[in-house]
Amino acid sequence: MRIHQLLTLAALLLFAPTVWAFDTITFKDPTGDDKGPGTYTYPSHAVYEAGTFDIKEVEIEDKGDSVQFKVTVKQRIKDPWDSKSWTPPGQGFSLQFVQIYIDRDHKVGSGHTKTLPGINILFAPDEAWDKVVLISPQAVSRLKMETKMKAKEFAKDVVIPKKVRVSGKTFTVTVPKKDLGEPTRDWGFQVVMQSNEGYPDAADLLTRDVNEIEGEHRFGGGSDWDCDPHAIDILAGKATGDSSEKAAQYDALKYTCAGSDMSKAKLAVVPMIYKK
Ligand SMILES: [Ca+2]
Ligand SMILES: [Ca+2]
Ligand SMILES: [Ca+2]
DSSP, X not given: OOHHHHHHHHHHHHHSOOOOOOOEEEEEOOSSOOSTTTTOBOOSSTTSXXXXXXXXXXXXXXXXXXXXXXXXXXXXXXXXXXXXGSSSOOOSOOSEEEEEEEESSOOTTSSBSBOSTTSOEEEOGGGOBSEEEEEOSSOHHHHHHHHHHHOGGGGGGEEOOSOOEEETTXXXXXXXXXXXXXXXXXXXXXXXXXXXXXXOOTTSSSBXXXXXXXXXXXXXXXXXXXXXXXXXXXXXXXSBOOXXXXXHXXXXXXXXXXXXXXXXXXXXXXXXXXXX
């Protein structure tokens, strides 16, 4: 290439308009807030080690034909229930179940305001989710079957990655863009940390209950009715990891129960996080 061609190329690169490519988006979350609306406690069995459900960081990266999601928690990811021995075999971890809700258009009437069964939270009408990516230790076939049985109205928008990679404290999944759409920096995200429950309540999609009093395999500090958010940790505020985001989370997860009268209960409405 001749020098003038080089200079032309350099000028082109310099003055090329800024494209809002998606590239990578990173959300951070403070530690010590793995207690839902501020009151939740872990199940009492020893496998639920401190920090297991504490989100620290979520990174979303454009990989060309696919999008990669990385979720990092405070405690090293373990497989105390030997998921590879399940029928069908699981993904190499046991305890967590992460749901990544995505709003692609920020428009009233587009998407779902209700979450998947067993989470008990809502999104605002203009932040309704359009896709949800599941990070679960369950086999893809079981996730598909449970979704079909229990979440039929959402099934076409539930994205189940083929494989979950586990390394240290980080989960990584990759999802083809054909299942998700072409990401832009206008997209909103919310990440809900739950626990994988292989023997869930009849209507719940593989989620662990939150009760008033914790049990060996039940979270505590909530309600025995389905009015409390079954979310142990979420993103909040600007998702920079600032400690003020703890209070923002507890506030977002506020709820009202009215005993068995679910018509009087007020589910928590959680925010999507938009990061331009
Ligand atoms: Ca956290
Ligand atoms: Ca939407
Ligand atoms: Ca949080």
